Amino acid sequence: MILIYFLLAFLAGVSIVIARIINAQLAGRIGLFESTYFNYLTGLGSSIIILLISGELLGFSISNVEKIPYWAYLGGVLSILVVVLSSYITPKISVFYQTLFVFVGQLFVGMLIDYVLLQELSVNKIIGGSLVLCGLIFNLVVDKKSMA
Known part of the structure; x- marks a missing residue:
């Protein structure tokens, strides 16, 4: 069972490296901010599909969203910054x-x-x-x- 966890961790690391390379190539072709936009658009679409398949949407309520502290939404802004910097730096190092x-x-x-x-x-x-x-x-x- 532990071998599965190591395999999943390894595959996660590989996927991060591959995603970084693909994002950098896309940024070189269509532009840095445009590639980041499509990166997040693809992620949003994939997340919605997984959410619909999992059935977790049924537990969604506005009152739950209102309980989330405002600073928790800064994670999205920081992740955009990370993707932009990563796409910019990947061809350089x-x-x-x-x-x-x-x-x-x-x-x-x-x-x-x-x-x-x-x-x-x-x-x-x-x-x-x-x-x-x-x-x-x-x-x-x-x-x-x-x-x-």
Whole structure:
């Protein structure tokens, strides 16, 4: 059973890399903001189809939507920014570096959120994130020297 979880995690990672490459190619052909628009339009359409198939639409009510705090909707704005930046940056740096940047960013933002909301700060996460960041910087320096 655990093997299924590893396989799903691996496939999720592969799909993210493939989506990044497709979005960058689409941005190169039709434009950065236009490709982001079609990205979200496709996602919305897929989400509506899945919602209709799952039958979860029956539990939808306006009172539930009104209970959602206003700041929760900022996730959509941030995700648009991530897609635009990813589509812009993908042709300029390798997918390997992008994946590391996203990983390090998620790790440190996660630690920041934990600290702000839970007043928790994990020393192990700080050390691990710092080691990954140092390795990334070292690799960037080595690559820059080898290109020169």
